[in-house]
Every structure is written in structure tokens, then in C-alpha cells.
Amino acid sequence: DAGITQSPRYKITETGRQVTLMCHQTWSHSYMFWYRQDLGHGLRLIYYSAAADITDKGEVPDGYVVSRSKTENFPLTLESATRSQTSVYFCATLAGIPSYEQYFGPGTRLTVT
């Protein structure tokens, strides 16, 4: 019972390459989120999804693309990676609106050289 998983856990890529970070949940939670965490900025919301085929921008969406064809998967794609996208990326799901407890995946550490 893994709950929420992210892959890869570590990734090094070059500037200009396309990179996709995967997020998978086993709970069937409706809401899913992508955050990035950088020193000095804390957690910032990139995109979120309220259900399959419904996505919306967060605070820092530029340079990222998301899709959600199935409830359990929420991939994040960097179309043309830049050094400023070097960060730790966390995927999260929402247990339910009243409780607002978000469960986070273990994170993906991405380095863009």
C-alpha cells in the first residue's frame, strides 16, 4: 500500500531537454497537486487538478505542462528545462475538502545543468 509515489526520485538533465516527472496515487483522491520547493521560497504551487481532465494553474506554472487522463496519475512535464527549474518537486493529494489534509509524495530532486 504505497499511497503516493513519485518517479524518478532523482534526475539530472541538460538545459533544453524535455523532462516528465511522474506521480501516482492508490487512494483515488480527487485533488492532486504539484509543488516545487526551493531555499528561500518554501513550497510553491505549480499546478493542481480537481479531477481527471480538470487542471488549473497555481502560483508558478510557467514552463510546466500537466495532464490528468486518469484519476491516479498526474504527470508534470518541463517542456524545455532551464537551470531555474532545478528544485525538489513534490506531488500531493487531498484527502477531502473538509479536512484539507494533503498527503505528499517523497519528492523528486531535479537538477538541470
Added chain:
Amino acid sequence: RKEVEQDPGPFNVPEGATVAFNCTYSNSASQSFFWYRQDCRKEPKLLMSVYSSGNEDGRFTAQLNRASQYISLLIRDSKLSDSATYLCVVNNQAGTALIFGKGTTLSVSS
């Protein structure tokens, strides 16, 4: 004014000490408030929700002051294992996502 503001610390305290963290938020319409804990290089995890009446969970007490838009977390009898970053969290105006503060770092020493 930033949406959620916290003193970044670090707070360095000895074991057994009592320590308090404060947080302010800008959206008066926020309805949900939380404290999350994040250990170094790991994912954040819910520590406790914060209710208007205040709530306690063992050594941890959370308070909410809606009039002042202020949230606090009190840790009594600090343990070495309490060393972590504590994130203040409120829901956004649309109620669809959470806004995280940058966190307050606590270091408990023996």
C-alpha cells in the same frame, strides 16, 4: 504582505524547553489552518489542524486568532526528535488549495 508569513528562525533550544512559533496570514476569508512538519529533505506531513477554539495534541498546542489573522504553535518539553521545519498552512481564497509559509526551523539540542 505575503499570504503566509513565518519567522524563519532557526530556533535553537535545549531539550525540555518550551518554544512558540507564530504565523500571520493575509486572506481574511481563509477557513482552514494547519501546521505541517518537514524533516530535512523529506516530504511535509500534517502535524495538526488548527481550530478557532484552540486545540492540543500531547505536547503541542495550536491557537488561532481570526481577528488578528494569527496562528501559533506551542511545543512543550521539547525533544531531540522535534528538530524539524514547521510549516504554517492556510487554504487559498478559492478554497481549492493550500498556501504554505516558508517554515520555521527548530533545532533541539541535548
